[in-house]
Amino acid sequence: MTGRLDDAARCDWIALARAPKVGPVTFFQLIAKFGDPGRAIKAMPGLSADRDSAATELDESRALGADIICAGEDIYPELLNELSPPPPVISIKGNAELFERPTIALVGARDASAAGRKLARMIARDLGAGGLVTASGMARGIDGEVHAASLETGTIAVLAGGVDQIYPPQHAELYHEICAQGLIVSERALGHRATARDFPRRNRIITGLAIGTVVIEAAERSGSLISARMAGEQGREVMAVPGSPLDARAAGTNRLLRNGATLVRDAADIIEAVSTQIDRADVFVQQTLPLDGTPVETQDDDQMVARILEALSPTPMPIAEIARASGCSARECAARLMELELDGVALTHAGGLASRA
Incomplete structure (x- = not known):
């Protein structure tokens, strides 16, 4: 299927998907056997598929600002379409x-x-x-x-x-x-x-x-x-x-x-x-630390590293607090901590925390 279904075909999809005892697996088995929901509904009246209720649901959805889309339509999410089986129809509201x-x-x-x-x-x-x-x-x-x-x-x-x-x-x-x-x-x-x-x-x-x-x-x-x-x-x-x-x-x-x-x-x-x-x-990663706009100095600063090591403890602390105690910016502190982690003497943790290794 490509593009979008017309309303008559969409109502067939909705009616068959909403029919009692018709789950996604049964739905696509019926599609495989009959070719489309409309033929399946005509061939098997015992399914109790209600096209009138489907048309009402479609109208009411649109009045609400929502839409109903069917598996295989262009707008249907690609990853969801890869499921075996995908949901035959989904309702959406928003962007x-x-x-x-x-x-x-x-x-x-x-x-x-x-x-x-x-x-x-x-x-x-x-x-x-x-x-x-x-x-x-x-x-x-x-x-x-x-x-x-x-x-x-x-x-x-x-x-x-x-x-x-x-x-x-x-x-x-x-x-x-x-x-x-x-x-x-x-x-x-x-x-x-x-x-x-x-x-x-x-x-x-x-x-x-x-x-x-x-x-x-x-x-x-x-x-x-x-x-x-x-x-x-x-x-x-x-x-x-x-x-x-x-x-x-x-x-x-x-x-x-x-x-x-x-x-x-x-x-x-x-x-x-x-x-x-x-x-x-x-895609890029947004910094989570409260970093300032000062460029990170690239030269070694043994005194700064010593102050950061002194500020570290076995208990994880916010990097901003470690920077404040060390007398440096959060950006500088984060850069030094990365070097210290590579050296095996410090650890950084989720949530912008760091501790002594």
Whole structure:
């Protein structure tokens, strides 16, 4: 299929996709057998495919400012189309041009820690500043932080219910902001209220839209781990942020790392992990440190290095604080810390922290 379907054909796709007991696998089996949804509906009246309801849904979606697109259409996201099978139809509301840019899925705990929330914001902001789109599920915790931090640069929220169903209710303002600046996506019909079985399908779309999935805080039994498994099955990069073994919210992410997920600390690590799948000319890493505009001196400064070493402790501290204690700029401090890390005497950590090795 190329281009876009006319409304009659689109209604056939919607009617067959919404028919009771017709999931994505059955849908495409019927397409393979009959050639298109219209023929399948005529050949099998027992499917109870309702074209009138499909036409109503299409009209109501457009009245809402949303659209329904079918697998194989030009506007349908390329990566999602690669799934086996892809969602037959998806509803969208917002900026569909975001589908054309490389996307990273960021997911994690609803009851996220303050540190996890801060890290999610930093990574999402820096990925957006670097030219990538973020994708998540608009849930409480990590999801909400990701969307809020990357609104201006591009974020995609995939809902378990219809595109008109705001869940959780406390994210009503965020939902409207995403509609205005980002993109809302759903596989379900307009007006559908999410049930427990809808969330795995939502997660499959989140990871299906992305070239890589990053998990930030996830307990041992977590929907985020389902997302990671789906990403792996889809052939996408699976990444995780390490956490304290004493925090149950990091148990799932640490297990992912033990099982082979790529360890990431910041946006730069993520971009490096997916570098073969993106056009590096269009992607760059935004500095997360509060650096000033002073060029970094290239000559050796033994006294400065000594002061930085003296300021370091085994406990990770903000680089800005280390710079202040050392009497140098944050930019100079970051440059020296990189040299010290290569020498094996210092360590830099996610969130702009550093410690003595």
